[in-house]
Amino acid sequence: MSVVVSSGHGKFIRGASGYLDEVNENRRVVERVAEFLRSASVPVKVFHDDTSRTQSVNLNTIVNYHNAQSRALDVSVHFNAYQTTSKAMGAECLYKTQKDLSAKVSKAISDASGLLNRGAKYRDNLSFLNRTAKPAILIEVCFVDSSTDASLYQRNFEGICRAIAQVIANKNISSSLPLPQERPEDLSAAPLVQVTGRCSWFGGPNDLGVTPSEGLAFLFKYEDAPHLFLPEQPPGTTGLARRLNPGLFYVACRWDYEKTPKKMLARPSFQALVSAKSKSFLAWPADWGPHEQKTGRAVDLSPALMDALGIKTDEEVEVIYPAAGE
Numbered sequence: 001m002s003v004v005v006s007s008g009h010g011k012f013i014r015g016a017s018g019y020l021d022e023v024n025e026n027r028r029v030v031e032r033v034a035e036f037l038r039s040a041s042v043p044v045k046v047f048h049d050d051t052s053r054t055q056s057v058n059l060n061t062i063v064n065y066h067n068a069q070s071r072a073l074d075v076s077v078h079f080n081a082y083q084t085t086s087k088a089m090g091a092e093c094l095y096k097t098q099k100d101l102s103a104k105v106s107k108a109i110s111d112a113s114g115l116l117n118r119g120a121k122y123r124d125n126l127s128f129l130n131r132t133a134k135p136a137i138l139i140e141v142c143f144v145d146s147s148t149d150a151s152l153y154q155r156n157f158e159g160i161c162r163a164i165a166q167v168i169a170n171k172n173i174s175s176s177l178p179l180p181q182e183r184p185e186d187l188s189a190a191p192l193v194q195v196t197g198r199c200s201w202f203g204g205p206n207d208l209g210v211t212p213s214e215g216l217a218f219l220f221k222y223e224d225a226p227h228l229f230l231p232e233q234p235p236g237t238t239g240l241a242r243r244l245n246p247g248l249f250y251v252a253c254r255w256d257y258e259k260t261p262k263k264m265l266a267r268p269s270f271q272a273l274v275s276a277k278s279k280s281f282l283a284w285p286a287d288w289g290p291h292e293q294k295t296g297r298a299v300d301l302s303p304a305l306m307d308a309l310g311i312k313t314d315e316e317v318e319v320i321y322p323a324a325g326e
Contacts, residue, residue, distance in 0.1 A: 001042065001043075001073065001169075002042070002069075002070065002071045002072055002073075003043070003044045003045075003071055003072065003074075003075060003168055004045045004047065004071045004073075004074055004075070005037075005044060005046050005047075005076075006030065006047040006066065007023065007030045007046075007049075007076075007077055008026050008077060008078035008128075009023050009078075010023065010050065010051075010052050011023070011048070011049065011050040011051075012051075012052060013049070013052055013054070013055055013058040014231075016080070016081030016144045017081075017144060017230075017232070018081060018084060018143075018145030018230075018231075019145065019149075019150035019245055019246070019248075020079060020142075020144040020150050020245075021144070021226070021227075022081070024227055025079055026078060026079065027048055029139075029141060029164070030046050030048070030077050031046065032158070033075075033164050033165045035177060036161055036164075037165045037168060037169055039173060039177050040165065040169045042165075042168070045069055045071070047062065047065045062128065063127060063128060066132045066133075066136075067132060071134055073136070073168065074135070074136035074137075075136070075138075075139065076128045076137070076138045076139070077139050077141065078138060078139065078140050078141070079140065079141050079144045080092070080142065080143045080144070081143060081144050082146075083145060084145045085145065085146050085147070086146070086147045087146060087148065088115070088146065088149060089116065089118075089142065089143035089146040090116025090117060090118040090142065091106050091113075091117060091118060091140065092118035092119060092140045093105040093106040093119075093120055093121070093138070093140065094120075094121050094123045094126065094129065094137065094138040095120055095121070095129065095137050095138075096129040096136070097135060097136075098135050098136065098137050100120075101135075101137055101167070102137050104167045105139060105168075106120055107119075109139075109160050109163055109164065112156055112159035112163035113142075113152050113160050113163075114156065115142050115153070123138075126138060147304075150304065151247055151304045151307055154248060154249055154304060155281070155304075158175070159175075162175060162177075191322070192259045192260050193253070193255060193259065193260055193272075193319065194318070194320050194321075195254070195319045196317070196318045197298025197316065198296060198314045198315065198316055198317075199276075199297055199299040199301055199313065199314070199315060199316070199317045200295070200297050200300055200313045200314070201300065202244075202252060202287070203241055203242075203244030203286065203300075203303075204230075204242065204245065204246030204302070204303065205234040205237070205242055205243075206303075207241065207242060207246075211239065212236055212237040212242060213238045214240075215240050215241060216241055216244075216286060216287045217287050217289070218263075218265050218287075219240060219266055219286065220240075221240075222240070225268065225284070227248075228244060228250055228284055228286055229245055230243050241287070244302070245302075247302075247303075247304045248284070248304060249281055249302055249308070250283050250284045250301070250305070251283040251284070251286065251301055251302070251305065251319060252285070252286055252290070252300040252301075253289070253300070254288065254298070255285065260321060270322045271284055271285075271323050272285060272319050272321040273319070274299075274318070275309075275319075276309040276310075276311050276316065277311060279309050281305060281308055281309065283301070283302070286302075287300070296314075297314070301317065
């Protein structure tokens with residue numbers, strides 16, 4: 001069975017935003033699901049719309065791409081939105097003809113992540129489901145404006161993508177697929193930075209420990225790292241520190257700029273491995289600090305990362321950068 005998987009919306013036709021940016025995450029999920037499908041010998045093509053400037057052109061472009069391919073199933077990946085909340089909202093899968101498959105996908109995402117299972121939802125008013133010529137489903141992975149959903153999604157990204165791929169492929173897929181990585185040939189395999197110490201949290205609209213105008217050490221504007229920031233500047237602030245997205249995984253420590261230059265730390269393809277209590281997660285470098293002699297802390301983490309690790313302020317963590325294999 002061959003599959004075409006596309007990301008909803010497009011580069012210039014942005015979707016929902018909140019703790020997550022829909023277009024950015026659509027693309028992450030599509031690429032990773034495709035990698036799992038290929039590892040299971042399922043032929044798959046992916047599509048992202050980088051050209052359309054209006055919603056109607058965007059929908060036509062996506063549907064036309066699908067219909068131009070030889071395939072057995074069409075899949076569109078989206079993220080939902082309602083209103084900013086800490087309430088768990090959940091995953092669902094929309095269908096016009098594929099009720100059973102949609103129910104399986106929604107349940108698989110829920111089982112892999114802890115997201116609520118909203119189930120299969122019949123829709124007869126969506127262009128993608130109405131106009132693609134083959135059986136089709138539209139996945140709503142979670143709600144971008146729910147902090148609980150965003151945290152569960154980030155924490156269980158690999159499991160979610162693998163679960164979607166397993167339902168589509170109708171077979172078990174190994175969880176040992178290597179993470180997507182990019183590493184210059186001249187970069188040593190040994191960690192360039194390894195820090196162990198007590199931690200605290202930082203960043204985002206609720207971080208009153210920084211001024212409304214406070215910036216970051218090696219990120220100077222939103223465009224330097226849009227994957228790290230809230231889509232809109234929080235009211236009453238101008239600095240990037242308060243614009244960091246607290247639902248993502250990021251980290252700050254006293255980087256050695258001679259070993260890890262600012263340009264390297266700013267690259268989204270390089271992440272740190274942050275570990276505590278037998279749990280480990282990848283996180284993007286976001287700032288320099290804290291001042292260990294004054295605070296007694298060696299590492300600052302995003303609120304979502306602390307939650308995922310199950311730790312509180314002043315508990316010990318380890319940071320390795322770049323993560324092995326990066």
